[in-house]
Amino acid sequence: MTLVxxxxxxxxxxxxxxxxxxxxxxxxxxxxxxxxxHLDPTAGAAAAIDEIVYANVFEGLTRIGPSGEVLPALAExxxxxxxxxxxxxxxxxxxxxxxxxxxxxxxxxxxxxRARAADSTNAQKGLFAAIDTVEVVExxxxxxxxxxxQGSFLYNMGWGDxxxxxxxxxxxxxxxxxxxGPFKFENWARGASITxxxxxxxxxxxxxxxxxxxxxIPDAAAAVPALLSGDVQAFPMAPVGEVLxxxxxxxxxxxxxxxxxxxxxxxxxxxxxxFNNLKVRQAISHAINRDEVIVGNGMGGLxxxxxxxxSPANAAYVDHTGTYPYDPEKAKxxxxxxxxxxxxxxxxxxxxxxxxxxxxxVVASQLRQVGIDLEIVPVEWxxxxxxxxxxxDYDLTIISHTEPNDIDIYSRPDYYIGxxxxxxxxxxxxxxxTADEAKRNELYAKAQEILAKDAPxxxxxxxxxxxxxxxxxxxxxxxxxxxxxxxxxxxxxx
Amino acid sequence: xxxxxxxxxxIGLVTVIVxxxxxxxxxxxxxxxxxxxxxGMNATPEALATLRSQMGLDQPIPVxxxxxxxxxxxxxxxxxxTYSSPVIDLIVERGIVSLPLAVISLILSxxxxxxxxxxxxxxxxxxxxxxxxxxxxxxVAIPNFWFALLLVYVFAVWLRLLPAGGFPGxxxxxxxxxxxxxxxxxxxxxxxxxxxxxxxxxxxxxxLGEDYIRTARAKGIPRRKVLWRHALRNAMIPVLTILGxxxxxxxxxxxxxxxxxxxxxxxxxxxxxxxQRDLIxxxxxxxxxxxxxxxxxLVVDILYAVVDPRLRVKA
Numbered sequence: 001m002t003l004v005x006x007x008x009x010x011x012x013x014x015x016x017x018x019x020x021x022x023x024x025x026x027x028x029x030x031x032x033x034x035x036x037x038h039l040d041p042t043a044g045a046a047a048a049i050d051e052i053v054y055a056n057v058f059e060g061l062t063r064i065g066p067s068g069e070v071l072p073a074l075a076e077x078x079x080x081x082x083x084x085x086x087x088x089x090x091x092x093x094x095x096x097x098x099x100x101x102x103x104x105x106x107x108x109x110x111x112x113x114r115a116r117a118a119d120s121t122n123a124q125k126g127l128f129a130a131i132d133t134v135e136v137v138e139x140x141x142x143x144x145x146x147x148x149x150q151g152s153f154l155y156n157m158g159w160g161d162x163x164x165x166x167x168x169x170x171x172x173x174x175x176x177x178x179x180x181g182p183f184k185f186e187n188w189a190r191g192a193s194i195t196x197x198x199x200x201x202x203x204x205x206x207x208x209x210x211x212x213x214x215x216x217i218p219d220a221a222a223a224v225p226a227l228l229s230g231d232v233q234a235f236p237m238a239p240v241g242e243v244l245x246x247x248x249x250x251x252x253x254x255x256x257x258x259x260x261x262x263x264x265x266x267x268x269x270x271x272x273x274x275f276n277n278l279k280v281r282q283a284i285s286h287a288i289n290r291d292e293v294i295v296g297n298g299m300g301g302l303x304x305x306x307x308x309x310x311s312p313a314n315a316a317y318v319d320h321t322g323t324y325p326y327d328p329e330k331a332k333x334x335x336x337x338x339x340x341x342x343x344x345x346x347x348x349x350x351x352x353x354x355x356x357x358x359x360x361x362v363v364a365s366q367l368r369q370v371g372i373d374l375e376i377v378p379v380e381w382x383x384x385x386x387x388x389x390x391x392x393d394y395d396l397t398i399i400s401h402t403e404p405n406d407i408d409i410y411s412r413p414d415y416y417i418g419x420x421x422x423x424x425x426x427x428x429x430x431x432x433x434t435a436d437e438a439k440r441n442e443l444y445a446k447a448q449e450i451l452a453k454d455a456p457x458x459x460x461x462x463x464x465x466x467x468x469x470x471x472x473x474x475x476x477x478x479x480x481x482x483x484x485x486x487x488x489x490x491x492x493x494x
Numbered sequence: 495x496x497x498x499x500x501x502x503x504x505i506g507l508v509t510v511i512v513x514x515x516x517x518x519x520x521x522x523x524x525x526x527x528x529x530x531x532x533x534g535m536n537a538t539p540e541a542l543a544t545l546r547s548q549m550g551l552d553q554p555i556p557v558x559x560x561x562x563x564x565x566x567x568x569x570x571x572x573x574x575x576t577y578s579s580p581v582i583d584l585i586v587e588r589g590i591v592s593l594p595l596a597v598i599s600l601i602l603s604x605x606x607x608x609x610x611x612x613x614x615x616x617x618x619x620x621x622x623x624x625x626x627x628x629x630x631x632x633x634v635a636i637p638n639f640w641f642a643l644l645l646v647y648v649f650a651v652w653l654r655l656l657p658a659g660g661f662p663g664x665x666x667x668x669x670x671x672x673x674x675x676x677x678x679x680x681x682x683x684x685x686x687x688x689x690x691x692x693x694x695x696x697x698x699x700x701x702l703g704e705d706y707i708r709t710a711r712a713k714g715i716p717r718r719k720v721l722w723r724h725a726l727r728n729a730m731i732p733v734l735t736i737l738g739x740x741x742x743x744x745x746x747x748x749x750x751x752x753x754x755x756x757x758x759x760x761x762x763x764x765x766x767x768x769x770q771r772d773l774i775x776x777x778x779x780x781x782x783x784x785x786x787x788x789x790x791x792l793v794v795d796i797l798y799a800v801v802d803p804r805l806r807v808k809a
Binding site for chain 1 (some may be wrong): 525526527528530531532533534535536537538540544545548576577578579584587588639643646647650651654657658659660661662663692714753754755756757758759762763766769770771772
């Protein structure tokens with residue numbers, strides 16, 4: 001009898017404990033497709049690094065918010081001199097790195113100098129190119145002098161590549177990241193998962209989650225059962241493709257389709273016949289039916305059509321999808337005018353992501369309609385970077401440019417697209433010198449229009465961010481203005 | 495016996511050396527610049543040059559080959575470019591997942607296959623034979639990743655008895671770690687068991703037709719004893735051959751199953767390293783696998799000699 005009673009009591013106790021734990025759930029398992037090679041965002045281009053550490057473990061002087069806006073981070077406020085060349089950052093007090101050392105202007109100077117040093121392997125060294133000198137004025141005041149005014153400087157300082165690191169731990173951040181963020185790195189089971197835990201000594205608003213685990217699930221077929229079984233409660237970039245509808249109709253899950261900064265384009269080799277001919281590029285633009293490409297893009301038919309190299313989520317966005325509407329007859333006429341009445345043949349190199357491999361099939365069949373015969377060549381990512389991007393050995397390719405606000409790539413000398421237009425370069429140059437928001441938007445509009453008309457590439461669609469997570473989860477980012485999974489506002493509903 | 499062993503060892507050594515040259519050469523030819531891959535599309539040329547020299551990629555090819563081989567002989571497999579940790583640590587981390595998985599699968603498949611094969615052979619042509627061979631036919635035909643997904647949907651999504659995938663690490667306790675390996679092991683073992691059962695059956699049938707079996711039966715030795723003691727031992731040669739091949743496959747060829755269950759095993763390490771052009775890791779793991787295949791073959795050769803004393807003389 002006593003035995004039965006105690007068993008019952010134990011069961012009841014167990015039930016009570018389970019329920020109370022459930023009510024204040026503070027742990028989270030997120031799925032990520034790619035494992036980061038290491039965890040130092042200042043020493044590699046892999047988006048997978050920022051997707052774990054940005055805003056969670058590391059913070060910069062400024063940061064990018066959920067809508068792509070620049071917000072104060074470790075710099076509480078800043079003054080900009082009249083000529084736009086001197087930035088004085090006032091740093092926050094009582095900020096500590098996870099190893100207990102204090103963050104001050106010396107650390108900030110160290111971080112910036114390290115990133116722009118001659119032997120630096122920062123993947124976005126260009127962000128720091130305008131910096132002339134960095135000085136410590138007071139323990140918490142940092143003065144950065146630029147060589148010339150740069151409109152995007154505060155935005156640049158918000159990138160993951162510009163986060164603040166400590167001299168004591170910078171060398172070992174790759175394996176054991178030490179930042180100032182609301183989460184501390186706890187464990188990395190290589191190939192399996194990365195765990196971060198709440199930082200009790202955080203300077204700002206404490207996070208609701210005690211523990212977050214990023215579990216590496218590279219296979220789409222595995223991602224679906226991982227979510228369904230509850231092993232993983234959130235997939236910020238869910239590789240679920242055609243199965244998306246199953247999650248949409250399941251009340252246990254929330255499906256959020258947002259935008260990224262990924263302009264997906266059919267790049268034409270402008271430095272090569274026949275793509276150096278504007279009429280040919282116009283013909284190709286007219287031959288593309290964006291809606292059909294989106295339906296077949298391997299991402300559940302989601303994505304926003306674009307007509308220039310700009311994110312529709314950005315305030316300065318102008319819709320140019322009507323510049324060269326789908327019109328196969330006109331495409332044929334333009335080809336004939338350009339001297340290709342019977343069309344031509346070319347290769348289409350496709351990197352591994354589904355938007356390229358599957359979307360590429362649709363693009364190839366559309367171009368075949370107007371007489372352009374494409375030979376599809378699937379390439380690995382490493383191969384794409386070497387042969388297409390570096391050696392410019394290609395005719396056509398499909399790729400998503402995921403860096404935020406990267407319209408300036410068309411002005412880069414010797415870039416793989418091979419587009420050259422002094423008028424466009426002048427706009428970008430002016431943009432670099434302009435800090436005024438309204439003036440900047442005007443210049444952005446001008447740049448978008450030039451590109452839309454010149455059609456250096458076939459503009460396809462903005463890559464969607466397909467997030468699937470437990471319906472009880474709050475505070476996940478809907479869009480992806482920077483490559484990040486910011487968990488600072490994430491919590492379970494009570 | 496020692497001459498036999500010495501010859502086998504020499505052959506193994508030559509295989510390893512030839513493999514090292516082939517592996518190194520192939521990876522040199524594969525397009526893709528590892529430094530560019532790490533720094534991405536916005537990398538400045540000077541950042542690329544700095545990284546390339548840090549990685550030692552600016553050295554001539556023969557120098558790199560020799561320093562790689564020399565390092566390995568000293569037990570130094572080098573340092574991963576992308577993970578920036580020693581290759582040997584990565585191999586050990588993954589090996590403690592792959593090796594137990596391979597062993598469990600092998601035990602499971604042997605435990606299923608050999609009794610089934612013997613049973614089918616002993617009832618040749620009867621219903622039991624037809625049913626078990628029909629089942630193995632299905633086992634051979636079903637792709638293991640499909641079977642794995644089926645297991646996941648039944649035991650993880652529907653019954654919620656086992657995790658859908660992942661590996662908590664041995665540090666989380668033997669039972670949770672073992673639980674994570676159950677479904678992958680079954681998914682790997684069943685198709686292997688199907689093949690092994692068929693091989694066992696046909697080897698047994700061949701032996702059962704021999705004169706000495708009839709003699710043994712005529713002497714009055716019980717059927718069961720004849721099967722297990724006289725027939726099985728002589729049918730072991732082809733079975734051992736297949737087992738050796740299967741073990742080698744299980745060590746590295748499990749990439750698909752590792753992906754379905756997102757297990758951090760050796761197969762995925764190689765796959766990831768290839769896509770990231772982390773050549774030093776690819777080279778290290780491939781060489782280790784070559785060595786283990788050579789060793790497994792050596793062990794199988796020795797086992798041949800153990801089960802069949804005639805082979806010791808011939809060699």
